[in-house]
Amino acid sequence: MSARTSGPGRKTLASVERLSFRYPDSARAAVRDVTLEVGEGEVVLLAGPSGCGKSTLLRCINGLIPHMYHGEYQGRVVVGGLEVAKTPMSTLSENVGFLFQNPENQIFMFSVERDVAFGLQNLSVPREEMRTRVDEAMRLLGVSNLATRAPHELSDGQKQRTALAGVVAMRPRLVILDEPTSLLDPKTALEVAELIGRLNRELGITFIIVEHRLELLVPLAHRLVVMEGGSKVLDGAPEEVLSDPRVESYGVNVPPISRLYTSLARDGIRLPRNPSTPEELAQEINDL
Amino acid sequence: MYWLSGGFVFKRVVSPFNRLDPRVRLLIAAEFFLLSLMAQTIWQIVLLVGAILAISAVARSLRRIGRAVAFSGVFALFIFGVNFVLGLGLLHAILYAARFLAIISSTSVFFVTTSPDELEQIMKWMGFPRDVVFAFVTAVRFIPVVMLDASQIMDAQKSRGLEFEKGSLLKRAKNLVPILVPLVVNSVVRSGELAEAMESRAYGSTPRPTSLYAMRATWYDWAACVLSLALATAAGLYIYHHFPFG
Structure with a gap:
């Protein structure tokens, strides 16, 4: 896994403007006054304790809220120039892909290749083009050799890759992953x-990714956003956010390498930046 | 029980019968089904079952069909017993039980050789509404998942001391409640997640979705179709002329 390069000057792909949402049967808002901009090609990690509004925010970005779940909705979400609340789910699904936590519940068909084709069928993609896109997605996700396998013949990892292939085949510009490795x-x-x-x-x-095992995805992420009680409380480069003294109080599981960085800093050993991989840490210690 | 029920579960096999268009396989199974209903003597049933077994052998599914027949054996015995007790005579009791087994084996031939995907295609071809087809496909798709759920819930409840096999019939039935309640709750939660995933993948966005595969009949399918129709018609006419109904 190589370290990411941050991307200043990225074009905005998704923007969340002062968004609040309250479910009808709930006394308090699940998301409160959240503003967030996601640049083209960015990998944004979303962290925070359970019930802090991460999943609700993701559903607001892909349109399940307000199209499927109704409630008190305020603010605006725009993805790829389309205002989510005013755009049908079918149009949104070509722009935003969503991979849910449990892959079992998003594989509908009896073979891998037919499941990968499911979204394309719904969009009436012609058969020849569908074949090309299905083959390409299966190759990218490494499931070509499983094309005719039934879901119950797949391991959990293979199921997750199949579900992701189904999302990628629709060629969305933004993919949302809700705890993809849990x-x-x-x-x-x-x-x-x-x-x-x-x-x-x-x-x-x-990518916008909700993940608790941060050590896995921090090396890829350009940004880390922390939520608590429905609000955004921290937003920045992962190394900066993980160095923030408040981060653990928000229930974020700080990766061991970031802990070591903080601990070294406390003892007076200042590394140039918070490393995200053991290799980066070794390099920085070597450079001291 | 699980081993026996395998007689109706599809298994991917390469054979001249499996190569046929699924619609032709359905036609052949339907022909056997109708002939089983028409058959009037034990010898006719024996011939029919023989033909079904020959096709099962070609489809390399003889064992699985055998499991279907074994699975249905108890019901066949019941049919035999009821008819015998009602005074229809030994021969008629055997005939009805054998007819039942012939019907079971003819349907089993279709199900063990036809994948759920092919079933979906046939249903679409027959003009079933898309939502009905999708509901059917999803129900079949999640059978193994729900079975696994049930098995895990049973294990969890057993580890907490629940004993399913003890007590009277009523007590045993009551013991199923701690399994059924979490199973239903799990299924409801699962259906919510499925609905979200369907929406996210544009389900229902067009009235005419396309398909990755299309069923195309070749000369091989047409030949099998004509041959089977000719043989079934000849057999039906023979039965009708020699043993007119009513």
Whole structure:
């Protein structure tokens, strides 16, 4: 996994403007006055304790809120120039892909290739083009050899890659991942993280990712956003946010390398920046 | 029980029968089904079952069909018993039980050789509404998932001391409640997540979705179709002329 390069001057792909949302059966807002801009090609990590509004915010960005879930909606979300609240889900689905936590619940068909084609079928993509896009997505996600397998014949990692292939085949500019590695073992989780990095680098796909195992995805991320109680409380480069003394109080699971960086700083050993991989840490210590 | 129910579960096999267009396979199974209903003597049933088994052998699914027949054996015995007790005579009781087994094996031939994807294509071809087809496909797709859920819930409840196999019939039925409640709750949660995933992948955005595959009948399918129709018609006419109904 290579370290990311931050991208100043990126064109805005998604913007959330003073968004608040309250579910009808809830006394308080799940998302409160959140403003967020996501640049083209960026990987944005969203962190925070359970119930802080991360998943609600993601659903506001892909349009499930307000199209599927109704409630008190204030503010504006724009993705790729389309105002989410005023654009039908079918149009949004070509711009925003969504990978849910449990891949089992988003594989509909009986074979991998037919499931990858599911979204394209719904968009009435002609058969020849569909074939090309399905093959391309399966190749990118490394599931071509599983094309005719049934979902119950796949491992959890293979299911996650199949579900992601189904999203990628629709060629969205922005892909939202809601805890994509939470049900995976460490090795498979690392493989999925590497895939995300490759899709970002090779296809320029923008990602917004909710993830608790930050050590997996911090090396890929351009930004880390922390939420608490429905509000955005920290937003910046991952190394800056993870060095913030308040970050742990917001329930963020700080990666061990960032802990070590903070601990070294406390003891007077100042590294030039908060490293995201053991290799970066070794390099920085070497350069001292 | 799980082993026996495998007689109706699809398995991917390469064979001359599986190569046929699924619509032709459905036609052949339907022909056997109708002939089983028409058959009037035990010998006719024996011939029919023989033909079904021959096709199962070509489809390399003889064992699976055998499992379907074994699975249905209890019901066949029940049919035999009821008819015998009602005084229809030994021969008629055997005939009805054998007819039941012939019907089961003819439907099993279709299901073990036809993937759920092919079933979906047939249903679409028959003009079923898309939502009905999708509901059917999803229900079949999630059978293994719900079975796994049920097994995990049973294990969890057993580890907490719940004993399913003890007590009277009523007590055993009551013991199923701690399994059924979480199973239904899980399924409701799952259906919510499915709906979200469907929306996110543009389900229902067009009234005429395209398909990755299309069913195309070749000369091979047409030949099998004509041959099977000819044989089934001849067999039907023979039965009708020698044993007119009513």
